[in-house]
Each structure stands twice: as C-alpha cells, then as structure tokens.
Amino acid sequence: MISPAKSRSAKEKFDRLASEKLPAGTTIVVSEDEINSYLRYDYAPEIPRGISQPYFRLEPDRIYGSAMVDFLEWQAERGASPGPLLGWLLRGQRRVEAQCRYTSSDGWGRVEVEWARIS
Secondary structure (H helix, E strand, O other), X not given: OOOHHHHHHHHHHHHHHHHOOOOOOOOOOOOHHHHHHHHHOOOHHHXXXXXXXXXXXXXXXXXXXXXXXXXXXHHHHOOOOOOHHHHHHOOOXXXXXEEEEEEEEOOEEEEEXXXXXXX
C-alpha cells in the first residue's frame, strides 16, 4: 500500500545512493510500494505535465512500468511539436506500458527494454 511514510523512506534511500558515500558492499533495498509512493508524493512535482499515474511493478530481473501520457501536452511542456500526423494519432491520454530487464553489479546497472506498448 502506498503512503507518504513509504515515500519518505524511498527518498531517504535514494538520497543515500546519490550521496556516493556508501561503503563498498552496501545493499539498499527499495520496495515496490516505496517506489510507487515516491512517485505519487515526493517526486510528483518533478513529473512533466502530460504524464500521470506512473506505476512500477518489480519482478525478478524485470521491471514493468506504466503511465498515462498525453503526448501533445508532454511535447508542449518540452517546447516541441510531434507534427500533424503523430498529433492526430496520439491525441488524448494514452496508456504507455513497458517491460524491461535489468542487471547490476559493481555499482553499475543496465536496463534493456523487452517490449513497449502505447494504447
């Protein structure tokens, strides 16, 4: 269950990771609820206009993510235009989903997109 408390917990963990002052071998575990709480509460002001309802599900070696995206609003926020054809095809809110495979070791991570879908 997502909550402001879980959001604060995730933020503290992310801040520790960003500090780059962790001793070698340190493990930090962030739960699915902490990530989704962080997106809902602490990180929400950073999410660009046009993107809403972000959600992540963690699986062994995989991450599933989804969000509602209004491509025209998102592009306008960035000062860009998708052009008339894409504007027509992508107008309105669309669910965007992706599944990625991730690996990490020795302080490095790699994410490979396995599939992505726009409704």
